Amino acid sequence: MPPAPHASRRTFLGLTATVPLALSGALTLGAGTARAADSAYVMGCFTESPSGNGTDYGLHLAVSTDALNWTPLNQNNPVVTPTEGAGGLRDPFILRKQDGTFIVLATDLKGTDWSYVSQYVHVWNSADLRTFTGYHRLKLHDMNTHSWAPEAYWDAGRGQYGIIYSAVNDSGHNVIMVNYTTDFVTASAPQVFFDPGYDVIDGDLAVGVNGVNYLYFKSSSAQALVGARSTSLTPGSFTAFSTGVAHGGTEAPILVKSQASGTWWLWGDTYTPNGVFYAWQSSSLSAGTWTAVDQRTYTQPVNSKHATIQPITTAEYNNLLAKWGAPAWNRLKSYNYPARYVRHSDYVGRIDEYPFDPYQDSQWKLVPGLADSTGVSFQSVNYPTRYLRHSDYQLRLDVGDGTSTFAQDATFYRTAGLADASWSSFRSYNYPTRYIRHSNYVLRIDPVSTATEQQDATFRVGY
Structure with missing residues (x-):
């Protein structure tokens, strides 16, 4: 008979009642x-x-x-x-x-x-x-x-x-x-x-x-x-x-x-x-x-x-x-579309459903802000000379040109998540009334007021 449509995996997590005393506190x-x-x-x-x-x-x-x-x-x-x-x-x-x-x-x-x-x-x-x-x-x-x-x-x-x-x-x-x-x-x-x-x-x-x-x-x-x-x-x-x-x-x-x-x-x-x-x-x-x-x-x-x-x-x-060691990069999960992650595609910032290739498009180094080290900038892992920045309020992955305008466009302040304080939101450095959010899955910076907009602007920083 042909095999089932894949190979399989295994895991056992029902430990027996007798767990070695080497553990600090026996698990029963x-x-x-x-x-x-x-x-x-x-x-x-x-x-x-x-x-x-x-x-x-x-x-x-x-x-x-x-x-x-x-x-x-x-x-x-x-x-x-x-x-x-x-x-x-x-x-x-x-x-x-x-x-x-x-x-x-x-x-x-x-x-x-x-x-x-x-x-x-x-x-x-x-x-x-x-x-x-x-x-x-x-x-x-x-x-x-x-x-x-x-x-x-x-x-x-x-x-x-x-x-x-x-x-x-x-x-x-x-x-x-x-x-x-x-x-x-x-x-x-x-x-x-x-x-x-x-x-x-x-x-x-x-x-x-x-x-x-x-x-x-x-x-x-x-x-x-x-x-x-x-x-x-x-x-x-x-x-x-x-x-x-x-x-x-x-x-x-x-x-x-x-x-x-x-x-x-x-x-x-x-x-x-x-x-x-x-x-x-x-x-x-x-x-x-x-x-x-x-x-x-x-x-x-x-x-x-x-x-x-x-x-x-x-x-x-x-x-x-x-x-x-822990990863030198992070991934950002969307709050209201949790199957989707922040990525770049054709140098446009967006959220797409996992999985996709190149998966490195969704990996970011959160480095000290280019315009203010108390903020953050998003450096691409697979295009390390490029950073997420806003241009006409839309987020793009562009090469840093060393100008103060680029540094400001690429700098954000990480705050408690607008929809969930245990998550994160990111406020623009040079447009402080605007936050990174997604709209039709594309990333931009916008003023945020409604509950939907707050969810659009909330992300989980993890791996």
């Missing part, structure tokens, strides 16, 4: 209320963009303090890349092992050649996600099929780790398989973990939540993310129960438990080559119902695809930033 996510004394999150992904401008099949990392807005590390470049098999990865997964260190798994596939068959998955060990050791591939089966979207979990009853992944077995359709291991070097023979009788990929587990285990997966027939549950981790014991959620064709579910509240998030990824993440939330996994999260609330790392999210401590968050 099964209880649904406890949190670490200090907490953050790490995301692993690979990258793809519409024309391949931002495509890379290595492991990319990002960090967050709220599991919703992310800071890409290493300037959004890979931190490690496979050297065996296809020479690239998809669908990375990060697990904190019982000893407090990490294991990284990934699909052995580079690009979108779904006819490429690998019975292996990539494996790295890592003490801290700053160094990666022991790279190897682990063979999971001898079948003439793929090993997509690997994920691992601790099965306390067996005293082993389970590795689940998508493959086509004798049923003729994609099912979720499982192998067991203690060391991620050798593994048991494969078994069918979940087969509802139709094509399923991208299994993602939350283990031990009030005595119940939850498995979310992509139903290829429904083109939606669906949940199954079981009171055990026995292969074949899971039964589908939830209402499916989707935004177009959606795959790659990520279950994320807030470390600060009882909220669960379910992330999903559209399966087009230029994937877009969407998020839903719930206060109870047992209910099996989800509410879409306002896109103003979350921002995926640029070009990210098929991610994994793992809780970490604040110390680990700080250490990752110290090692890999």
Whole structure:
């Protein structure tokens, strides 16, 4: 049977109730209320963009303090890349092992050649996600099929780790398989973990939540993310129960438990080559119902695809930033069109819907104002001699000519967002009654008075 229309991703965020004491404050996510004394999150992904401008099949990392807005590390470049098999990865997964260190798994596939068959998955060990050791591939089966979207979990009853992944077995359709291991070097023979009788990929587990285990997966027939549950981790014991959620064709579910509240998030990824993440939330996994999260609330790392999210401590968050560094650029999200970002196109300032190429058109260095260092100027990343400036009240990307007029036109004062004080607005230096806003998606400076104009003039400065 031909593979499903993409390769997949994996992530496990239902930690077991036994989290290593190396964490400051044990996380007992099964209880649904406890949190670490200090907490953050790490995301692993690979990258793809519409024309391949931002495509890379290595492991990319990002960090967050709220599991919703992310800071890409290493300037959004890979931190490690496979050297065996296809020479690239998809669908990375990060697990904190019982000893407090990490294991990284990934699909052995580079690009979108779904006819490429690998019975292996990539494996790295890592003490801290700053160094990666022991790279190897682990063979999971001898079948003439793929090993997509690997994920691992601790099965306390067996005293082993389970590795689940998508493959086509004798049923003729994609099912979720499982192998067991203690060391991620050798593994048991494969078994069918979940087969509802139709094509399923991208299994993602939350283990031990009030005595119940939850498995979310992509139903290829429904083109939606669906949940199954079981009171055990026995292969074949899971039964589908939830209402499916989707935004177009959606795959790659990520279950994320807030470390600060009882909220669960379910992330999903559209399966087009230029994937877009969407998020839903719930206060109870047992209910099996989800509410879409306002896109103003979350921002995926640029070009990210098929991610994994793992809780970490604040110390680990700080250490990752110290090692890999935060981006030297920012992106600006529109408040009232949160799928759109400030960019230049043919040197015209505008807001366009993510994703697009060149993606660098939406990356800006917010430098001290050219006319007043207490203000800001927007320097283009891919045209570093050019700055956003107004001309006849419209914003253009022009080369700095060294004149005081240009410096004034290119200088703005950052203020509290006119529609939301936690966001930002930008007031013109030389026309102080006017703010940067969008009108028909084109950027200009205008006086602002109505609620709509205030929303047009409000942006989130992030990554």
